[in-house]
Amino acid sequence: MMKVPKTINLTDRMQEQLPSDLLDFIKKAGEAAQKHQQRLYLVGGVVRDLLLERSNFDLDIVAEGDAIKLAREMAHLNRAKTTVHPRFGTANLLWAKRSADITTARTETYEKPGALPTVKPGTIVDDIARRDFSINAMAIELNPRHFGEFIDLHSGRRDLKRQVVRVLHDNSFIDDATRIWRAVRYEQRLGFRIEPATLKLLKRNVAMLSTVSGDRIRHELELVLKEEEPENAIKRAGKLGVLNRLHPSLKGDDWLAETFALARERCLPDNPPPNLYLALLAYRLTADETEQLISYLRLTKATAQLLRDTSAIKAKIKELSAPGLAPSLVYDFLHGYSLTALTAGVLGAGSATAAEHIELYMNVLRHVNPVLSGDDLKKLGVPEGPKIKDVLQALREARLDGKLDSKEDEEEMVRGLLNPP
Numbered sequence: 187m188m189k190v191p192k193t194i195n196l197t198d199r200m201q202e203q204l205p206s207d208l209l210d211f212i213k214k215a216g217e218a219a220q221k222h223q224q225r226l227y228l229v230g231g232v233v234r235d236l237l238l239e240r241s242n243f244d245l246d247i248v249a250e251g252d253a254i255k256l257a258r259e260m261a262h263l264n265r266a267k268t269t270v271h272p273r274f275g276t277a278n279l280l281w282a283k284r285s286a287d288i289t290t291a292r293t294e295t296y297e298k299p300g301a302l303p304t305v306k307p308g309t310i311v312d313d314i315a316r317r318d319f320s321i322n323a324m325a326i327e328l329n330p331r332h333f334g335e336f337i338d339l340h341s342g343r344r345d346l347k348r349q350v351v352r353v354l355h356d357n358s359f360i361d362d363a364t365r366i367w368r369a370v371r372y373e374q375r376l377g378f379r380i381e382p383a384t385l386k387l388l389k390r391n392v393a394m395l396s397t398v399s400g401d402r403i404r405h406e407l408e409l410v411l412k413e414e415e416p417e418n419a420i421k422r423a424g425k426l427g428v429l430n431r432l433h434p435s436l437k438g439d440d441w442l443a444e445t446f447a448l449a450r451e452r453c454l455p456d457n458p459p460p461n462l463y464l465a466l467l468a469y470r471l472t473a474d475e476t477e478q479l480i481s482y483l484r485l486t487k488a489t490a491q492l493l494r495d496t497s498a499i500k501a502k503i504k505e506l507s508a509p510g511l512a513p514s515l516v517y518d519f520l521h522g523y524s525l526t527a528l529t530a531g532v533l534g535a536g537s538a539t540a541a542e543h544i545e546l547y548m549n550v551l552r553h554v555n556p557v558l559s560g561d562d563l564k565k566l567g568v569p570e571g572p573k574i575k576d577v578l579q580a581l582r583e584a585r586l587d588g589k590l591d592s593k594e595d596e597e598e599m600v601r602g603l604l605n606p607p
């Protein structure tokens with residue numbers, strides 16, 4: 187007698203792990219899809235994490251057929267904020283701190299390595315086949331009669347058990363080399379290994395990273411820097427020759443790991459902002475190399491400024507390492523830089539004295555201001571124009587160095603400046 191494959195049903199697992207409102211959401215979505223004779227599936231990271239018993243409440247849902255109509259219906263039911271991309275057949279719903287992506291099942295063909303694929307509507311089988319790794323290529327059906335049925339066409343569950351990250355076909359990294367960064371990220375996040383044949387393909391195709399736009403690489407790097415311990419992926423990327431495709435001078439070494447760990451300690455109870463990690467990653471580049479990284483990754487103006495500020499602070503570490511520096515000098519060295527750049531300076535300084543000076547600036551000196559205002563100075567007889575700014579600066583410097591304590595001290599100093607002896 188032929189053996190009928192046993193269907194695995196993950197309803198119990200979903201009931202245990204998903205908050206009841208989300209379970210309710212996917213059930214209703216399945217019912218709505220059924221009404222329109224569509225098939226609907228939960229896919230991607232949330233399925234992987236259900237099986238790993240890791241919490242993940244970012245729903246990724248795929249519909250065979252028009253996803254947008256369905257998304258609008260679900261948005262209406264949940265009073266969700268909806269962002270729709272009709273060209274891609276995708277919609278994102280946001281409600282009460284919840285998020286769901288609902289997309290039309292599609293098939294992708296890659297005409298040129300690194301370029302975005304040509305996309306056509308397809309079936310769930312196509313949609314699964316376009317995915318990066320077997321562990322991200324599992325699905326759960328949501329239509330009422332098949333609710334909870336597990337679809338695993340690429341042995342994702344076996345790979346979860348074997349704890350490996352495996353591509354679905356040999357051309358995967360050629361089609362889309364961002365998957366190289368993704369493989370490293372999942373491997374390190376989950377404590378898995380990149381499966382041996384996949385690792386061979388990865389190493390063979392590292393050069394394909396140059397076929398991908400800086401924007402797409404930046405996006406993957408941002409995802410790395412949002413990980414709990416990004417240094418693990420950066421270190422591994424360093425060993426695989428992936429990191430130096432970002433810039434040949436970047437290093438994923440012990441210094442980086444220690445400095446990232448210090449950043450975490452410092453930012454408790456929160457995680458460090460990803461940009462702080464980025465500033466530390468770029469810390470040891472020269473100013474020219476920093477510019478090269480900025481333009482390759484097409485960083486935003488603000489992020490580019492952060493890297494430039496960090497580089498400028500690093501250039502002053504030697505001066506800031508002098509013991510007993512006058513506070514007004516410390517202020518002059520550090521005034522105008524962002525707090526994130528200053529924090530990167532503290533962490534990267536490699537000099538306790540320089541770090542103390544930067545901390546002093548961050549905690550105390552940057553808040554020091556004269557009591558007298560520009561108007562007060564005018565009343566005391568300082569002529570309008572640049573002189574006001576000069577006097578305010580002289581007052582601030584004297585305050586910083588502890589030479590003035592009160593409003594009266596300041597007034598006396600102003601009178602002294604106006605009528606030198």
Ligand code: ATP
Nearest residue numbers: 230231242246316317318319322323362364365409
């Ligand atoms: P998580 O880390 O929890 O998986 P994520 O934000 O990294 O979340 P996304 O980047 O949002 O995951 O991707 C969602 C799903 O889309 C993945 O699980 C994967 O199946 C698929 N995917 C994303 N990027 C690619 C890619 N470059 N190639 C193929 N599939 C991809």
